[in-house]
Amino acid sequence: MTRKAFIEKALKAGIGLPFFSSLLLESCNRYDLDLPDLHGAFEGKVIIVGAGAAGLAAGHLLQRYDVDFEIIEAAPVWGGRMKKTTDFADFPIDLGAEWIHTHPAILSDILSSPDINADIDIIVYNPQTTQTWNNGRLRDHNYISKLYSEWKFKHTTWFGFFEEYIVPGIEDRITLNTPVVEVDYSMGKVQLKTETGQVLEADKVLLTVPLKILQSEHIAFVPMLPKAKTDAIGQVSVGDGIKIFVEFQDRFYPDMLSFGPILKAFREEEKFVYNAAFGKESSRHILGLFAINEKATAYTQLGTDAAIIEQFLAELDEIFEGQASASYVQHVIQNWSAEPYIQGAYSYDFEDRQWRVVEAIQEPVADRLFFAGEALSIDHQATVHGACASAFDAVARMLKES
Amino acid sequence: MQARYFLLLMILAGTTLQAQEQPPELHIGYFAPFGVQIGGSVAYTDVLKQQIGAHQWWWRAQAGYFAQPNVSDAVFLHPEVEYRRCRPGQYFYASSSIGSSLAYTLSKQEGTLNLASGTIDYQKEGSLYIIPRISLGIGVAPRKRLGGYLRASYGQQLGGDNGKQAFFSAAAGLAISMHSKP
Ligand SMILES: Cc1cc2nc3c(=O)[nH]c(=O)nc-3n(C[C@H](O)[C@H](O)[C@H](O)COP(=O)(O)OP(=O)(O)OC[C@H]3O[C@@H](n4cnc5c(N)ncnc54)[C@H](O)[C@@H]3O)c2cc1C
Numbered sequence: 001m002t003r004k005a006f007i008e009k010a011l012k013a014g015i016g017l018p019f020f021s022s023l024l025l026e027s028c029n030r031y032d033l034d035l036p037d038l039h040g041a042f043e044g045k046v047i048i049v050g051a052g053a054a055g056l057a058a059g060h061l062l063q064r065y066d067v068d069f070e071i072i073e074a075a076p077v078w079g080g081r082m083k084k085t086t087d088f089a090d091f092p093i094d095l096g097a098e099w100i101h102t103h104p105a106i107l108s109d110i111l112s113s114p115d116i117n118a119d120i121d122i123i124v125y126n127p128q129t130t131q132t133w134n135n136g137r138l139r140d141h142n143y144i145s146k147l148y149s150e151w152k153f154k155h156t157t158w159f160g161f162f163e164e165y166i167v168p169g170i171e172d173r174i175t176l177n178t179p180v181v182e183v184d185y186s187m188g189k190v191q192l193k194t195e196t197g198q199v200l201e202a203d204k205v206l207l208t209v210p211l212k213i214l215q216s217e218h219i220a221f222v223p224m225l226p227k228a229k230t231d232a233i234g235q236v237s238v239g240d241g242i243k244i245f246v247e248f249q250d251r252f253y254p255d256m257l258s259f260g261p262i263l264k265a266f267r268e269e270e271k272f273v274y275n276a277a278f279g280k281e282s283s284r285h286i287l288g289l290f291a292i293n294e295k296a297t298a299y300t301q302l303g304t305d306a307a308i309i310e311q312f313l314a315e316l317d318e319i320f321e322g323q324a325s326a327s328y329v330q331h332v333i334q335n336w337s338a339e340p341y342i343q344g345a346y347s348y349d350f351e352d353r354q355w356r357v358v359e360a361i362q363e364p365v366a367d368r369l370f371f372a373g374e375a376l377s378i379d380h381q382a383t384v385h386g387a388c389a390s391a392f393d394a395v396a397r398m399l400k401e402s
Numbered sequence: 403m404q405a406r407y408f409l410l411l412m413i414l415a416g417t418t419l420q421a422q423e424q425p426p427e428l429h430i431g432y433f434a435p436f437g438v439q440i441g442g443s444v445a446y447t448d449v450l451k452q453q454i455g456a457h458q459w460w461w462r463a464q465a466g467y468f469a470q471p472n473v474s475d476a477v478f479l480h481p482e483v484e485y486r487r488c489r490p491g492q493y494f495y496a497s498s499s500i501g502s503s504l505a506y507t508l509s510k511q512e513g514t515l516n517l518a519s520g521t522i523d524y525q526k527e528g529s530l531y532i533i534p535r536i537s538l539g540i541g542v543a544p545r546k547r548l549g550g551y552l553r554a555s556y557g558q559q560l561g562g563d564n565g566k567q568a569f570f571s572a573a574a575g576l577a578i579s580m581h582s583k584p
Pocket of ligand 1: 050051054055074080095100210213218336342345375381383
């Protein structure tokens with residue numbers, strides 16, 4: 001079920017506030033991510049395109065199974081939609097994925113290293129003060145704390161988790177700054193052409209690039225991908241995405257602020273402002289803005305960071321009676337739509353039934369091209385752990401079908 | 403007009419002792435604050451003032467537990483007074499009650515996840531609240547042994563770090579007669 005559909009269903013079922021209950025329901029149940037059980041050894045070479053959560057998780061798994069692999073990443077850094085900044089505040093800030101949208105035990109499932117001797121500190125993210133800004137009025141909804149909770153990292157970030165526990169084992173297999181522009185699977189082996197004209201060869205290829213990259217035909221396929229697949233790829237909507245962090249001298253905002261009537265605000269789950277230092281060991285006042293789809297477009301269309309921050313501060317000033325500008329210290333903007341190899345937020349809606357679209361995209365092509373990424377997890381779409389789950393699934397298919 | 407109703411009420415109250423004895427009830431049920439939290443409660447309920455027919459006053463001492471999954475566990479004590487209205491000779495009643503809970507909550511603030519096992523060692527913080535609340539409900543008084551009730555409450559949580567918070571809950575359960583009726 002899509003994130004949007006789940007939220008709407010929850011509302012109709014009267015579970016309560018759908019955004020919150022969707023998270024609550026997810027977080028109540030421990031979600032197990034099992035390492036696939038693989039039969040037989042695969043002798044060939046695998047190339048993973050994209051070093052985001054899915055690509056890195058796939059590499060981690062292939063390493064475990066002693067498969068020869070390489071990860072090719074277009075950007076100068078790995079991580080994709082996981083990104084951090086350490087020099088903005090006195091704690092690392094997630095510029096992309098931030099919340100752990102399921103039971104944190106998922107982190108140990110992603111690692112699947114029962115011998116590892118490490119602990120990680122987590123915050124129970126249960127905002128105590130919630131307000132809405134609706135029709136020019138600020139209202140308290142603190143009871144929301146009783147309906148909603150999930151988790152966050154205390155000292156690290158999603159990026160930091162991969163940096164510490166996944167990437168060190170596979171770092172020498174990652175090639176950065178190498179956009180793949182063509183995938184030729186017309187012969188026995190798959191040939192990948194990079195932007196610089198380099199040709200790489202593999203027996204199997206796992207594509208984990210964002211759907212927007214496939215939709216914009218940034219990568220050419222020879223022969224063209226089957227129509228059913230390209231149709232399915234076109235049926236997923238991915239909107240704009242932006243995060244803004246602002247440091248203020250004083251704290252004048254609640255733990256969470258949403259926009260519009262409370263039910264609508266949380267049903268859409270498209271824009272909120274939050275205390276980014278919640279539960280962190282911090283003496284600074286850092287406010288975060290999360291916006292996707294049209295709510296993000298309202299900022300991204302402004303073009304420059306200066307125009308974006310001016311607009312955001314003006315909005316905060318209206319809500320908090322001028323306190324934002326008066327107390328402003330510094331800001332950082334992460335415009336995901338402007339990232340050339342991401343181009344948006346995450347999969348949000350599916351034109352057809354989600355499982356049908358996902359199955360069509362996941363379906364391997366010629367037993368040589370495989371697909372993974374956040375959009376291809378039915379139950380945990382649009383999350384880091386969902387991206388990892390889809391990667392585990394793709395690796396299982398790839399090695400079982402060998 | 404109001405004075406007349408009050409007088410009528412006093413007369414009814416005065417005649418209650420001659421009315422038929424209502425046995426105390428034991429209430430055991432599901433208690434769900436905010437609709438999504440889970441919990442249970444047990445209560446001893448007894449007649450405060452025996453009334454003729456339609457109007458009854460009861461008192462209740464309730465103890466219970468509720469949890470916000472993955473966040474907090476709470477225990478509470480809740481004394482309240484209940485007014486029941488039912489047709490004479492009928493078991494079905496509508497009720498309203500007022501009382502105040504004293505609740506102790508243990509909340510998980512943060513934890514340490516063991517990456518090998520996936521287990522979390524949580525650090526918890528305790529806090530004490532008072533929750534004055536009013537309830538509206540319906541019920542069926544035990545005919546012989548068993549009856550039932552359904553209640554919705556609204557109140558204010560007072561205390562803790564974040565000041566006043568709205569509190570609402572739903573409860574449903576069984577009413578067990580403490581003595582079988584003659
Ligand atoms: C604003 C925002 C907030 C979010 N918040 C959360 C959250 O709180 N919690 C959560 O769990 N999830 C969150 N998510 C979602 C989460 O970030 C994603 O689901 C997940 O990181 C996606 O991983 P992926 O591997 O599928 O894709 P990506 O991380 O996008 O990785 C794909 C990689 O492919 C690379 N690539 C693209 N084109 C090419 C090419 N031609 N050649 C080579 N490489 C290429 C890209 O550079 C990228 O590194 C958020 C996302 C956004 C945008």
